[in-house]
Amino acid sequence: MRKYPILFASLALLLAVGACTYTQKIQDGTMAADRKQYSVAVDMLQKEYRKSKSRVERGKLAMLLGESYKNINKSDESIEWYKTAYDNQAGVDALKEYAYALKKAERYKEAMQAFKDLGIEIGSPYEYRREILSCETAIGWKGIKRVEYEAALTDFNTGYAEYSPVLYRDRQLVFTSDRKAGKDADTYAWTGNAFSDLYTVDLGSNTVTPFDARLNTDDNEGTAAFSQEYGEMFFTRCIGPKNEDAYCKLMVSERLEDGWSVPRTLDFVREGINYSSPSLSADGQDLYFSCDHPDGWGGWDIWVAHRLANGEWGEPELMSRSINTLGNEKFPFIDADTLYFSSDWHTGMGGLDIFRTYKMRNGAWAPVFNLKPPINSGGDDFGFIVDHVNPLPKGALQQGYFTSTRNEGIGNDDIYRFEKRLLPPEPVPPKPVDVVYKMVLDGYVLEKIYQDPSNPNSKVLGRKPLPASNVEITIGKEKRTVQVGEDGMFTLDLNENTDYDFLANHPGYLANTAKFSTKGIGRDPDNPELHFEVEIVLNKIFLNREIRLENIYYDYDQWNIREDAKPTLDELARNLELNPEIRIELASHTDCRGTTKYNEDLSQKRAQSAVDYLITKGIDASRLSARGYGESVPEADCLCARCTEEEHQLNRRTTFKITQ
Numbered sequence: 276m277r278k279y280p281i282l283f284a285s286l287a288l289l290l291a292v293g294a295c296t297y298t299q300k301i302q303d304g305t306m307a308a309d310r311k312q313y314s315v316a317v318d319m320l321q322k323e324y325r326k327s328k329s330r331v332e333r334g335k336l337a338m339l340l341g342e343s344y345k346n347i348n349k350s351d352e353s354i355e356w357y358k359t360a361y362d363n364q365a366g367v368d369a370l371k372e373y374a375y376a377l378k379k380a381e382r383y384k385e386a387m388q389a390f391k392d393l394g395i396e397i398g399s400p401y402e403y404r405r406e407i408l409s410c411e412t413a414i415g416w417k418g419i420k421r422v423e424y425e426a427a428l429t430d431f432n433t434g435y436a437e438y439s440p441v442l443y444r445d446r447q448l449v450f451t452s453d454r455k456a457g458k459d460a461d462t463y464a465w466t467g468n469a470f471s472d473l474y475t476v477d478l479g480s481n482t483v484t485p486f487d488a489r490l491n492t493d494d495n496e497g498t499a500a501f502s503q504e505y506g507e508m509f510f511t512r513c514i515g516p517k518n519e520d521a522y523c524k525l526m527v528s529e530r531l532e533d534g535w536s537v538p539r540t541l542d543f544v545r546e547g548i549n550y551s552s553p554s555l556s557a558d559g560q561d562l563y564f565s566c567d568h569p570d571g572w573g574g575w576d577i578w579v580a581h582r583l584a585n586g587e588w589g590e591p592e593l594m595s596r597s598i599n600t601l602g603n604e605k606f607p608f609i610d611a612d613t614l615y616f617s618s619d620w621h622t623g624m625g626g627l628d629i630f631r632t633y634k635m636r637n638g639a640w641a642p643v644f645n646l647k648p649p650i651n652s653g654g655d656d657f658g659f660i661v662d663h664v665n666p667l668p669k670g671a672l673q674q675g676y677f678t679s680t681r682n683e684g685i686g687n688d689d690i691y692r693f694e695k696r697l698l699p700p701e702p703v704p705p706k707p708v709d710v711v712y713k714m715v716l717d718g719y720v721l722e723k724i725y726q727d728p729s730n731p732n733s734k735v736l737g738r739k740p741l742p743a744s745n746v747e748i749t750i751g752k753e754k755r756t757v758q759v760g761e762d763g764m765f766t767l768d769l770n771e772n773t774d775y776d777f778l779a780n781h782p783g784y785l786a787n788t789a790k791f792s793t794k795g796i797g798r799d800p801d802n803p804e805l806h807f808e809v810e811i812v813l814n815k816i817f818l819n820r821e822i823r824l825e826n827i828y829y830d831y832d833q834w835n836i837r838e839d840a841k842p843t844l845d846e847l848a849r850n851l852e853l854n855p856e857i858r859i860e861l862a863s864h865t866d867c868r869g870t871t872k873y874n875e876d877l878s879q880k881r882a883q884s885a886v887d888y889l890i891t892k893g894i895d896a897s898r899l900s901a902r903g904y905g906e907s908v909p910e911a912d913c914l915c916a917r918c919t920e921e922e923h924q925l926n927r928r929t930t931f932k933i934t935q
Contacts, residue, residue: 305339313343334363341372348436348680348687350380350654367396367736374406379625380682381417381653383410397724399739401763405622413624416647421701426649426693428684429676431481436471438678438688439498439552439606439658444505446478446665448676449486450690451497471495473510478665487535490528498606498658500553500562506530509553509562512538525550525564543580543588546838551575552606562588563607563614569842573601577616595795596807597640598632606657614640617657621645625653629677639797642805650693654680658690672697713804714769714793720744720759720779721812731817740764741813744781750774769793769807777811778853784813786853814850819932821862827885827929834880836888844885847931848892858898858935861885866923867906867915879903885929900934 301307304320317340324336337360344353354376360369374389387410394400431437435454443449453471473486473496485491490510499510506529513523526538544550545568554563562580571578576599578591598604602620605627612634617627621643628651630643645651650659658678667674673695678688722741727733740763747756750773757765769775773793780786789811796805824847827840836844851857863881865874882901890896911922918926 304336308339308343311346313346316340316343317347330363334360334365334369337363338365338369338372341369341376345372345376350376350682354380354382367393368734370396374403378406378410379653379655381413381625383414383653386410397736399724399737401719401721401740402737409622409624412622413653416624416645416651419647421698422647422649423698424646424650424693424695426677426691429481429690429692431476431483432685432689434686436688437690440676440678440690441499441501441660442662442664443475443501448476448478448690449499449501450474450476451499454483471497473497473499489535489537498552500555502555502559503557507555507559508535509541509555510538511551511553522547523549523551525553541580541588543591547842549575554607554609556609557611561609563609564591565605565607565616566591568593569845572596572599574603574620575605577604577607577614595640596792597642597796597805601808601810603627606659608658608660610661610663615659615661617655617659618643624648624651626655626680627657629656629659635797637797639795641797642799642802650677652679652681654682655688656681668694670696710800710803712798714771714796714807715804716767716769716775716791716807716809718746718759718765718767718777718789718809718811720746720763720765720781721810722784722815723812729817731815731820731822738810738812741781741784744779744784744813746811747778747780749776749778771796777809779811779813781813784815785850785857787811787813787850788853816857816933819934821930821932824929824931829881832877834877834884836884841888844888845892848889848894851889851894851898857933858900859931860900860902860934861889862902862904862930862932864904864908864910864926864928864930865906866926867909867918868923869906871905874905875903875907877903878905881929 301310301312301315301319304316304323307313307316307319320336320340320343324333324340327333327336337356341353341356341360344350344356354373357369357373357376361373370389370393374386374393377383377386377389387407390403390406390410391400394403433454435452437450437452437454440448440450450473451471452474454474470493472491474483475486476483490496490508492512495513497511499508501508508528508530510526510528511523512526513521524544525541527541528535528538548569549567550564552565555561556563560582562582564578564580565575566578567575568578571593577594579594580588580591583589593599598614598616600618600620602618604616604618604620606617608615614632614634615629617629619627621628621630623645629646631646632640632643635641650656656677656679659675660677661673661675665674671694674693676690676692678690680688720741721738724736724739725731725733726736740759740761742759742761742763744759744763745756746759746765747754748767750770759765767775771793775791777789777791778786779788789809791807791809824843826843828837829835830837851859861882863878863885865878879901880903882903886896886899886901889899906926909926910928911918911925913919913922
């Protein structure tokens with residue numbers, strides 16, 4: 276089974292982990308979009324939209340068209356269809372996508388109004404306050420007249436995706452692309468293009484050729500990094516066992532006389548976690564990469580592994596909160612003591628923006644700096660590298676390459692070349708002699724906004740402040756408790772090189788935790804006062820109401836806990852530890868296929884296996900009960916012979932409910 280691309284329009288990898296393509300014949304546009312075959316979906320959906328009879332149906336089809344165009348990097352079309360969807364009663368999801376699409380298209384004033392409308396509609400202006408602020412900031416950055424960078428498209432771009440360039444020997448670049456390498460290349464229905472592979476381009480002739488055939492396979496490969504003498508190569512490959520989700524792994528290969536060795540997975544790579552975008556330090560001792568590890572700060576984070584004396588790699592270390600955020604940090608590039616990376620959380624212009632930080636004398640990392648236009652844009656900007664090999668053009672201080680999905684490109688992901696030039700000096704006001712350094716943390720206690728306030732399985736529209744919540748703050752051996760106000764917020768002055776743990780609770784809600792650390796955050800005289808945020812989301816207790824556990828799957832006719840189900844059960848175990856007074860029932864349901872007795876027995880075994888797993892995580896067995904309901908409590912209301920596959924899947928579920 277072929278899997279999703281390493282980074283098509285970057286959003287694909289960030290938000291669609293585990294997406295698969297299917298060999299089943301596509302019957303309509305909805306099915307094509309559901310199967311992630313977006314390039315197939317757009318034509319079918321437009322025909323269906325023109326034939327649709329009701330406003331509600333048009334809204335659903337327009338929403339799918341917006342999603343399909345977004346995933347094949349056609350922003351103007353996605354904006355049009357998201358607006359059409361919202362006008363045809365597709366709801367807040369359409370308005371949300373419309374707002375983000377406007378922002379990525381740099382239509383900032385329209386985006387600000389859409390975000391304001393969205394906050395009002397879901398009942399929480401809090402949810403989109405950062406987006407409105409970043410739009411205001413981006414407007415200011417676009418008005419800057421003195422820019423130190425110049426950027427231009429490279430000549431080897433095509434209408435396909437080209438991204439993540441890296442320098443290679445003999446004036447070459449190695450980059451990732453989904454262009455078709457030959458007549459027999461398979462088509463990836465997500466994009467309508469080929470699967471991603473590594474390519475080499477000669478910078479003199481712009482001749483592009485596929486990289487070593489031992490590294491380019493039927494899976495998706497890309498985002499490479501080389502050692503200084505090109506003896507080692509690190510890259511990403513996305514692959515998964517049959518019938519299970521694909522995950523991206525970091526691979527390494529050694530240079531041979533006739534090419535490259537068969538790659539192997541790095542030892543520290545764990546199953547069920549995605550790894551991407553390696554970058555190797557010049558001395559070959561530090562490997563930076565991006566990862567969605569559950570022990571990170573949120574989303575994708577940047578980690579670093581250090582080479583041991585025996586040549587192996589030690590356990591990776593999570594980089595500091597001056598770099599990693601609640602959002603996604605990806606595509607690191609280490610250049611001596613300077614780290615470049617992309618983030619969609621630090622204040623930026625649209626999707627991913629490129630940032631710069633550097634290691635200070637004490638080993639901490641300086642506050643990050645947004646490279647601003649023309650390096651950054653409303654689109655996704657990533658894959659930034661500095662070229663120290665080729666001669667600098669006259670008057671240039673630095674040169675290199677980066678990737679962008681901005682509208683003025685050829686289409687898709689495009690590779691740009693940049694030059695950094697010295698700006699003439701301008702008067703600078705004198706800095707105060709005594710600089711006062713300060714770090715401030717704004718914490719928020721939030722609750723989820725459900726589409727149906729009485730149903731915890733309904734769609735989550737956003738979050739809103741939860742007033743009068745208590746937060747216990749642990750700083751080493753010191754503990755203090757604060758109560759948040761109507762805005763759900765508390766403020767804390769931070770100490771350097773200190774870990775902070777937070778435990779929030781509120782009557783009628785499950786307690787939850789968060790953490791923060793100032794370790795590794797350096798002082799910057801140009802930015803002496805730093806502000807950070809932490810969010811703690813509390814789940815409302817719905818007594819005796821079943822709550823669906825996502826991503827709990829079983830092999831056919833089996834009841835053992837699969838590896839891809841463990842993270843969900845681990846999170847449930849953590850919640851049980853934080854809330855020792857609650858008792859739960861774990862339940863398993865089947866669809867209607869099979870005999871009643873068989874379904875009852877199988878579901879009971881599956882429920883019990885989930886309970887047994889929680890017991891191995893230290894949960895007292897007296898707090899747990901298992902119940903197999905078989906097919907007796909369907910969630911989808913359909914006659915068995917007429918249920919769709921989606922309705923059968925809805926009925927095959929594992930749930931828990933708080934009984935006490």
